[in-house]
Amino acid sequence: MPAFDTTAYAGLMDGLTAISVSAADAIRRGRADGGVRTKPDGSPVTAADEAADAVIREGLERLAPALPIISEEHAQDDKPSIKSATYFLVDPLDGTREFIAGHDEYTVNIAIIAAGAPVLGVITAPALGLIWRGSVGRGAERLGVAVRHAAAPQPIHTRSPPAGELIVMVSRSHPDAATNTYLDHLPHARRVACGSSLKFCRLAEGSADHYPRLAPTHDWDIAAGHAVLVAAGGSVTDPDGAAVVYGTAGRRIPSFFAWGGAPPRQRSR
Numbered sequence: 001m002p003a004f005d006t007t008a009y010a011g012l013m014d015g016l017t018a019i020s021v022s023a024a025d026a027i028r029r030g031r032a033d034g035g036v037r038t039k040p041d042g043s044p045v046t047a048a049d050e051a052a053d054a055v056i057r058e059g060l061e062r063l064a065p066a067l068p069i070i071s072e073e074h075a076q077d078d079k080p081s082i083k084s085a086t087y088f089l090v091d092p093l094d095g096t097r098e099f100i101a102g103h104d105e106y107t108v109n110i111a112i113i114a115a116g117a118p119v120l121g122v123i124t125a126p127a128l129g130l131i132w133r134g135s136v137g138r139g140a141e142r143l144g145v146a147v148r149h150a151a152a153p154q155p156i157h158t159r160s161p162p163a164g165e166l167i168v169m170v171s172r173s174h175p176d177a178a179t180n181t182y183l184d185h186l187p188h189a190r191r192v193a194c195g196s197s198l199k200f201c202r203l204a205e206g207s208a209d210h211y212p213r214l215a216p217t218h219d220w221d222i223a224a225g226h227a228v229l230v231a232a233g234g235s236v237t238d239p240d241g242a243a244v245v246y247g248t249a250g251r252r253i254p255s256f257f258a259w260g261g262a263p264p265r266q267r268s269r
Helices: 005-030 049-065 095-100 177-184 199-202 219-231
Strands: 036-038 044-045 069-071 088-093 107-114 117-125 132-134 139-146 154-156 165-170 190-194 211-215 235-237 256-259
Touching: 005 049, 005 107, 005 117, 005 132, 005 139, 044 049, 044 088, 044 095, 049 069, 049 088, 049 107, 069 219, 088 219, 117 199, 117 219, 132 199, 132 219, 139 219, 154 177, 154 235, 165 199, 177 211, 190 199, 199 211, 199 219, 199 256, 219 235, 219 256
Parallel strands: 069 088, 165 190, 165 211
Antiparallel strands: 036 044, 088 107, 107 117, 117 132, 132 139, 139 154, 211 256, 235 256
């Protein structure tokens, strides 16, 4: 598969946004079906997850038929797994547990991966009526959803590190001991619990500063948020400051640190 053509970003962005809005509509319609199943990995899935996945796959196949699709709901079947490939990476309903519980913190995540890194991301929050999107090197923006289409976008950017309290986003549904221990030793940190990729969005729009996760997660859980945050001026690395690599065996990310700006070691230089 050839490398992704960066000149195609602008043309694909609006198409991907429209697809995510259609998936959000499918999720809202699917809420009436309260059935929940448990997947082999123990995670829940609903009719809304599957309806959004079908809408996204159909839309992506029309928009860019040459690019493969990897989606959470078909992860065992979707290819490729090689790092050099360019492909769509999809989580059709990120935050299924929040969705089932009746919270608003769930999203539709669509990303493009090139050479093992996210280069474009679109995140739509159906219950909030908001979209965050960005292309690495081209900036990020937030926009509202108005009757099945996206409203006018507003540029967003991460904020400078505050002198006092650090606002740290943490998972509402997936707390882990290692992350909690790390935060216990992080001075002046105020924890804000949140579901789905909205944690990345809060950093990207400058309303939070840090999102650490020291437990494994899947590629599709963070790829769109990773792209939006980096496009807005933030960073996502492993805890040692190295790049987070996508497309590895099992498509799992062992851990990561997301920052609204440069990591601390870079800020002090």
